[in-house]
Amino acid sequence: MIPQRSQVIQDVNSAFLHGEPSEDVFVEQPQGYEKKGQEHKVYKLKKALYGLKQAPELGIERFKHTLSEKVLKSVNMNTPCSLNQMRKKKYAREVLEKFGMDKSNPVKNPIVLGSKLTRDEGGVRVDTTLFKQVVGNLMYLTSTRPDLMYSVSLISRYVESPTEMHWQTTKRILRYVRGTVDLGILYKKQxxxxxxxxxxxxxxxxxxxxxxxxxxxxxxxxxxxxxxxxxxxxxxxxxxxxxxxxxxxxxxxxxxxxxxxxxxxxxxxxxxxxxxxxxxxxxxxxxxxxxxxxxxxxxxxxxxxxxxxxxxxxxxxxxxxxxxxxxxxxxxxxxxxxxxxxxxxxxxxxxxx
Missing domain, CATH: 3.30.420.10 (Ribonuclease H-like superfamily/Ribonuclease H)
Known part of the structure; x- marks a missing residue:
C-alpha cells in the first residue's frame, strides 16, 4: 500500500536527533554538565539538537536518505505480495486477546445494516480510556484492512463520550476481526x-x-x-x-x-x-x-x-x-x-x- 500523507507518522520528539552535521559543530558545555577541570572546553556534536539552526535541514536529509535506501529500493511492484499479512494477522489476534474478544462469536460483516450512531447523550457511559484504546488499535488495522475503514471511522467520532451503544458497535467490529484474521490484500504479478x-x-x-x-x-x-x-x-x-x-x-x-x-x-x-x-x-x-x-x-x-x-x-x-x-x-x-x-x-x- 502507498501510504497517504495523513498516515505518515514521525516521532517529532526525536526527529532532529537523527540528523548528522555535515561539518564540525561545537557548543558550550550545558549548565550542570560541565566536565570538572575542563570547563573552558566545548563539545563537538555528533547528532543534531533542537536549537541548532541546521537541525531541521539535517533531519529532513536523513529522512530522505533513509526513505530511498530502506523503502524505495526495496519495493518491487512486479512481485506478488500480501502486504504485511503475517504480521497484521498476529497483531489482530493480540488485539482480540487484549480486549477479551478472542473467544467471541465471529460475524461476517463489521456493522449491522441500518445501524445509525449518534452522540447518544442520554446513554449509559462506558470507560473512555478503554474505548480510545480499542479504537486506536482498530485504526492501526485499517492500514491493511480497508474493509474496516467505514465502521472504525464511524466509532472514532465518539471517543470523547462513548456510551453503551457505541461500545456494542465496537464489539461487533472486534467480532468481525475475530472471524477474518486471515484476510489481507493480495497484489498479483500480472x-x-x-x-x-x-x-x-x-x-x-x-x-x-x-x-x-x-x-x-x-x-x-x-x-x-x-x-x-x-x-x-x-x-x-x-x-x-x-x-x-x-x-x-x-x-x-x-x-x-x-x-x-x-x-x-x-x-x-x-x-x-x-x-x-x-x-x-x-x-x-x-x-x-x-x-x-x-x-x-x-x-x-x-x-x-x-x-x-x-x-x-x-x-x-x-x-x-x-x-x-x-x-x-x-x-x-x-x-x-x-x-x-x-x-x-x-x-x-x-x-x-
Whole structure:
C-alpha cells in the first residue's frame, strides 16, 4: 500500500536527533554538565539538537536518505505480495486477546445494516480510556484492512463520550476481526498497471451535524493501494455538491499518488480515471454552466474542472452496484459487502501461501 500523507507518522520528539552535521559543530558545555577541570572546553556534536539552526535541514536529509535506501529500493511492484499479512494477522489476534474478544462469536460483516450512531447523550457511559484504546488499535488495522475503514471511522467520532451503544458497535467490529484474521490484500504479478480511483460520498448521513463524508479508493494491480473515509469540513446543500467535493479530494490524492509512483519507477502517463456514480458531478466537472447545482460549491473545489479539461483526470460513470468506495460509505447487505470486499483485493492469506 502507498501510504497517504495523513498516515505518515514521525516521532517529532526525536526527529532532529537523527540528523548528522555535515561539518564540525561545537557548543558550550550545558549548565550542570560541565566536565570538572575542563570547563573552558566545548563539545563537538555528533547528532543534531533542537536549537541548532541546521537541525531541521539535517533531519529532513536523513529522512530522505533513509526513505530511498530502506523503502524505495526495496519495493518491487512486479512481485506478488500480501502486504504485511503475517504480521497484521498476529497483531489482530493480540488485539482480540487484549480486549477479551478472542473467544467471541465471529460475524461476517463489521456493522449491522441500518445501524445509525449518534452522540447518544442520554446513554449509559462506558470507560473512555478503554474505548480510545480499542479504537486506536482498530485504526492501526485499517492500514491493511480497508474493509474496516467505514465502521472504525464511524466509532472514532465518539471517543470523547462513548456510551453503551457505541461500545456494542465496537464489539461487533472486534467480532468481525475475530472471524477474518486471515484476510489481507493480495497484489498479483500480472495485475492491472494503470492507477484508477473510485470516489463517493454519503450525503448528510451524520445524524448529529448533517455533514457528508468523502470516500475514495485507489486500485493498482489486483488490489487497493490507498483509501480514505473522512467527514467533509463544510456543509453541503445538495447531493451533487457533496459528491463534487469528494471527487475533488480524490483528485488531490491522485496527483500525489502519481508523484509517488513516478519515484517508484512506475510512471502513469495516462489520464487517471475516477469512477463516480453521480452523473451530475461528472457533468459539472466538464460543464461550468450548471448554476442551480453548483452555485453553493466553494470556489476552491472548482480546480477539478481545470484538471479535467487538461486531461489530468477523467470522471467516468459507474453504477452504484460497481461503486467500490460504497463499502466505506454506509452499512451494506452482506452479499453486497462481500462482493465489494472481494473487489478490494481482500482475501485470505492462504490464497498466497
Amino acid at each position: 495485475g492491472n498497471k494503470e492507477l484508477m480511483a473510485y470516489t463517493d460520498s454519503d450525503y448528510a448521513r451524520d445524524i448529529d451535524d448533517r455533514k457528508s463524508t468523502s470516500r475514495y479508493v485507489f486500485k493498482l494491480s489486483s488490489g487497493v493501494v490507498a483509501w480514505s473515509s473522512k467527514k467533509q469540513s463544510v456543509f453541503t446543500l445538495l447531493t451533487t455538491e457533496a459528491e463534487f467535493i469528494a471527487a475533488t479530494s480524490c483528485t488531490c490524492q491522485s496527483i500525489w499518488m502519481k508523484m509517488v509512483l513516478e519515484k517508484l519507477g512506475k510512471v502513469q502517463n495516462k489520464c487517471t480515471t475516477l469512477f463516480c456514480d453521480n452523473s451530475s458531478t461528472i457533468n459539472l466537472s466538464k460543464n461550468p454552466v450548471m448554476h442551480g447545482r453548483s452555485e453553493h460549491i466553494d470556489v476552491r473545489f472548482h480546480f477539478l474542472r481545470g484538471l479535467s479539461k487538461d486531461g489530468m483526470v477523467k470522471l467516468v460513470y459507474c453504477s452504484s452496484q460497481e461503486q467500490v468506495a460504497d463499502i466505506m460509505t454506509k452499512p451494506l447487505k452482506l452479499d453486497v459487502f462481500l462482493k465489494l470486499r472481494n473487489l478490494f483485493g481482500v482475501c485470505s492469506v492462504h490464497a498466497v501461501n
